[in-house]
Amino acid sequence: xxxxxxxxxxxxxxxxxxxxxxxxxxxxxxxxxxxxxxxxxxxxxxxxxxxxxxxxxxxxxxxxxxxxxxxxxxxxxxxxxxxxxxxxxxxxxxxxxxxxxxxxxxxxxxxxxxxxxxxx
Amino acid sequence: xxxxxxxxxxxxxxxxxxxxxxxxxxxxxxxxxxxxxxxxxxxxxxxxxxxxxxxxxxxxxxxxxxxxxxxxxxxxxxxxxxxxxxxxxxxxxxxxxxxxxxxxxx
Numbered sequence: 001x002x003x004x005x006x007x008x009x010x011x012x013x014x015x016x017x018x019x020x021x022x023x024x025x026x027x028x029x030x031x032x033x034x035x036x037x038x039x040x041x042x043x044x045x046x047x048x049x050x051x052x053x054x055x056x057x058x059x060x061x062x063x064x065x066x067x068x069x070x071x072x073x074x075x076x077x078x079x080x081x082x083x084x085x086x087x088x089x090x091x092x093x094x095x096x097x098x099x100x101x102x103x104x105x106x107x108x109x110x111x112x113x114x115x116x117x118x119x120x
Numbered sequence: 121x122x123x124x125x126x127x128x129x130x131x132x133x134x135x136x137x138x139x140x141x142x143x144x145x146x147x148x149x150x151x152x153x154x155x156x157x158x159x160x161x162x163x164x165x166x167x168x169x170x171x172x173x174x175x176x177x178x179x180x181x182x183x184x185x186x187x188x189x190x191x192x193x194x195x196x197x198x199x200x201x202x203x204x205x206x207x208x209x210x211x212x213x214x215x216x217x218x219x220x221x222x223x224x225x226x
Contacts, residue, residue, distance in 0.1 A: 037163075044206065044217055044218070044219050044220050045155075045157075045163065045206055045208070045217040045220075046217065047208070047214055047215040047216065047217065049214075059213060061213070061214035061215075062214065063214070095162055095163075097162075097163075100165075104151070104168055104169050104172075104210070105151075105153070105168075105210035105215070106153050106165055106168035106169075106174070106210070107153075107155075107163070107165055108165050108174065110162035110163060110164075111162065112162060113162055
């Protein structure tokens with residue numbers, strides 16, 4: 001079965017960087033885009049962008065341009081999301097999600113989430 | 121594209137028919153997705169392309185609409201349906217989510 005397993009919780013200081021991993025199994029990793037979505041405590045969902053594991057192509061929300069980098073290592077079916085220059089308002093649960101279709105986007109499988117806490 | 125949802129929360133009983141509305145600030149054709157999220161869990165895909173039920177999702181869930189106005193309907197609310205529901209537009213970048221509608225027990 002399709003499964004996405006994310007790395008563990010992180011605590012970072014302001015201005016530091018964090019790199020979250022998302023290991024896929026149960027399907028052909030290069031066949032589906034991986035999206036990243038975050039959720040601040042008690043708040044709604046926020047789309048950050050996607051990566052095409054086949055080509056390495058990315059599309060980032062403008063809000064995160066210059067601070068976010070999404071990469072993949074196809075040899076181990078793992079996607080990564082790195083966010084730099086962290087601020088306190090980056091404290092959130094970060095999810096990776098598989099896009100079942102690039103033409104009618106929908107996220108059919110999600111990781112369990114990685115809590116990133118930014119605090120001095 | 122901004123999405124608004126109404127109501128922001130509602131209280132309902134098991135067996136009730138529940139309707140949640142999602143409105144887009146501009147037309148998005150049928151590029152609208154609905155997710156359900158329970159506390160401490162990742163979202164779950166319910167409906168895509170505004171009205172297509174995801175495989176494995178109970179048929180009591182249905183979606184409709186196109187352009188700017190969309191609805192999610194739960195025909196007979198079950199205990200496991202108490203959750204927060206989000207719409208998402210996937211027509212224009214950045215993809216955006218609505219603020220959510222929390223459905224709790226009356």
